[in-house]
Amino acid sequence: MQRTHRTRNRIIGAVALVVLVVAMALNTKFLTPAEVAAIAPKPFDPAAIAADLYAKAGEELPDRAQPLGEVVPALQADVAAAADKYEATSPAEKSYVFPVELTGTVAEATDASLRLEVDGVPAQTPVIVPLSNAVNGSVIRDLMGFKFADAPGQTGYQYVGDEIKKLMLASIESSVPDPASLEGKQVTVVGALGVQATGSTVPRAKPLNVQPVTIEVGS
Incomplete structure (x- = not known):
C-alpha cells in the first residue's frame, strides 16, 4: 500500500x-x-559613427554657427560667458568648442593652412583654417555631442575623431584643390573653434584654429 x-x-x-x-x-x-540580430548590441563602428556625425554637422552647423567676429572678442574678454552666450560645447573642464562661421580675406595660403583676416577679429589674433596635418576631427566630434561615455574606451573615442578627420580632409581636397591660388581672395568657412582656456580669458595673440566643415571660395 x-x-x-x-x-x-x-x-x-x-x-x-x-x-x-x-x-x-x-x-x-x-x-x-x-x-x-536586431536586439543584440551593435558592434562599435567608428567609421559609421563618424560618417553620421559629419553629415549631422553639415546639416546643423549652418544654422548653429555664430559669427567669428563676435565670438572672438567675447571669448577674449570672458571665455566662460562667451561659451554660455554662443552655445559652445564643453567636452572637458576649461575646454570649449564654438560653432562658428566667417567670411574673410586670405592673407596667406599654403598647402597646410589658410591665414585669414576677418572683420571683428583683432588684427593681432591669427585666424587659421588648417588644411592638412592640423585638421582635427575630434573638435567636430565634441561639438556634435559625441561623448567619451558613448565609446567603449579611449581608443574607440579617438578613432571616431580620426575617422572624422579623414572625411574633413577629403572635403577640403575637393573644395580647395589649389590653396596657394586663394591668396587675396574671400572665403566663407563654417566649422568649429576649439579653445583650451588656462584662465578666464584668451590672449589676443593666441592663434585660433577654425576646423572647417565647409569652405566656399569667393572672389
Missing part, C-alpha cells in the same frame, strides 16, 4: 512537471536569427 502511494505521488509529480514545461513553452517567444 505504501509503495502504491509513493508511485501515485511520482506520477502526479511527473504530470505536474510536464504541465509546467508545456506552460513555459507556450509562454516563451522563440526569436528568429534576424530578430536576435
Whole structure:
C-alpha cells in the first residue's frame, strides 16, 4: 500500500512537471536569427559613427554657427560667458568648442593652412583654417555631442575623431584643390573653434584654429 502511494505521488509529480514545461513553452517567444540580430548590441563602428556625425554637422552647423567676429572678442574678454552666450560645447573642464562661421580675406595660403583676416577679429589674433596635418576631427566630434561615455574606451573615442578627420580632409581636397591660388581672395568657412582656456580669458595673440566643415571660395 505504501509503495502504491509513493508511485501515485511520482506520477502526479511527473504530470505536474510536464504541465509546467508545456506552460513555459507556450509562454516563451522563440526569436528568429534576424530578430536576435536586431536586439543584440551593435558592434562599435567608428567609421559609421563618424560618417553620421559629419553629415549631422553639415546639416546643423549652418544654422548653429555664430559669427567669428563676435565670438572672438567675447571669448577674449570672458571665455566662460562667451561659451554660455554662443552655445559652445564643453567636452572637458576649461575646454570649449564654438560653432562658428566667417567670411574673410586670405592673407596667406599654403598647402597646410589658410591665414585669414576677418572683420571683428583683432588684427593681432591669427585666424587659421588648417588644411592638412592640423585638421582635427575630434573638435567636430565634441561639438556634435559625441561623448567619451558613448565609446567603449579611449581608443574607440579617438578613432571616431580620426575617422572624422579623414572625411574633413577629403572635403577640403575637393573644395580647395589649389590653396596657394586663394591668396587675396574671400572665403566663407563654417566649422568649429576649439579653445583650451588656462584662465578666464584668451590672449589676443593666441592663434585660433577654425576646423572647417565647409569652405566656399569667393572672389
